[in-house]
Amino acid sequence: MIYLKWGWRIVFWTVVVAFLHYTLPQHDIVRITDTYEKRVNPGENALFWSNANTGENVAATERDVFFIQTFRANEKPMIYRNEDTGWGWPPYFKFNTSNLQALAADFTSRRTDETAQWVAIRHYGWRNEFLSIYPNAVALWEVEGPDTRIIPWFNIILLTALGALWWAIRVRWRRFWAKRREPDTDEWAEGRL
Amino acid sequence: MVALMRLLIFGLVALTLLYLGLLWHFRSRRRDRMARDWQEAGRPGDRDAYIAEGMAQYERSLRRKLLWLVYILPVTAVALVIWLTNFN
Numbered sequence: 001m002i003y004l005k006w007g008w009r010i011v012f013w014t015v016v017v018a019f020l021h022y023t024l025p026q027h028d029i030v031r032i033t034d035t036y037e038k039r040v041n042p043g044e045n046a047l048f049w050s051n052a053n054t055g056e057n058v059a060a061t062e063r064d065v066f067f068i069q070t071f072r073a074n075e076k077p078m079i080y081r082n083e084d085t086g087w088g089w090p091p092y093f094k095f096n097t098s099n100l101q102a103l104a105a106d107f108t109s110r111r112t113d114e115t116a117q118w119v120a121i122r123h124y125g126w127r128n129e130f131l132s133i134y135p136n137a138v139a140l141w142e143v144e145g146p147d148t149r150i151i152p153w154f155n156i157i158l159l160t161a162l163g164a165l166w167w168a169i170r171v172r173w174r175r176f177w178a179k180r181r182e183p184d185t186d187e188w189a190e191g192r193l
Numbered sequence: 194m195v196a197l198m199r200l201l202i203f204g205l206v207a208l209t210l211l212y213l214g215l216l217w218h219f220r221s222r223r224r225d226r227m228a229r230d231w232q233e234a235g236r237p238g239d240r241d242a243y244i245a246e247g248m249a250q251y252e253r254s255l256r257r258k259l260l261w262l263v264y265i266l267p268v269t270a271v272a273l274v275i276w277l278t279n280f281n
Contacts (some may be wrong), residue, residue: 053196087196096279
């Protein structure tokens with residue numbers, strides 16, 4: 001029974017943490033080397049592609065998706081997709097995919113360039129080679145260098161608020177049931193009546 | 194436009210449920226407090242009239258009007274996010 005209880009707890013919290021890790025914005029400092037467009041055919045991984053309804057037909061099974069090809073500060077490649085999230089989930093309300101692609105193309109900087117152009121990319125999502133999924137770039141702006149530090153204020157505030165909300169509900173839940181629990185002593189026990 | 198409609202309709206339903214739930218919660222808390230006040234004030238006059246007067250005061254109060262923030266805050270947040278993501 002105790003294994004079942006802890007098993008469920010671990011599964012539940014893993015899902016919660018994974019969900020937040022996927023959905024919340026993160027920042028990478030990268031050097032953009034290329035931007036391109038590729039035909040994709042979401043299948044089993046369709047959950048990790050956002051086919052937002054921003055005017056186009058969403059019933060089409062094949063479509064072209066913008067990609068941003070980058071190298072991070074540790075010189076490892078990272079590829080971002082660049083898709084609208086529209087009015088759907090996650091609630092970034094991103095409609096400016098084409099503008100972002102133009103911006104990304106403008107920042108291109110190769111290894112052989114005299115001075116590398118470093119940019120910060122705000123994104124959500126995961127890169128997974130086995131599933132062919134890519135994080136979705138949401139915003140980008142130029143930064144001083146590869147070791148620029150970005151403090152995730154939004155995540156700090158949101159996670160604190162979520163923690164407070166969880167705590168408030170938990171305390172009230174416990175209080176609610178504590179009031180309704182059978183008393184340990186009845187009228188026959190000592191010190192009552 | 195279907196996606197926008199879906200967001201608006203589900204959002205409106207969810208926020209209305211939250212609004213009504215909070216309204217019910219605050220009203221019942223206020224009613225309990227008025228009943229207790231009436232006891233502690235030495236049972237002045239009719240109990241129901243005392244409570245009704247307190248409830249009428251609540252309906253006119255700033256606290257009651259602040260409950261509209263349930264609608265105002267999320268809409269403002271969405272507008273802010275749209276601006277920050279697309280036009281900043």
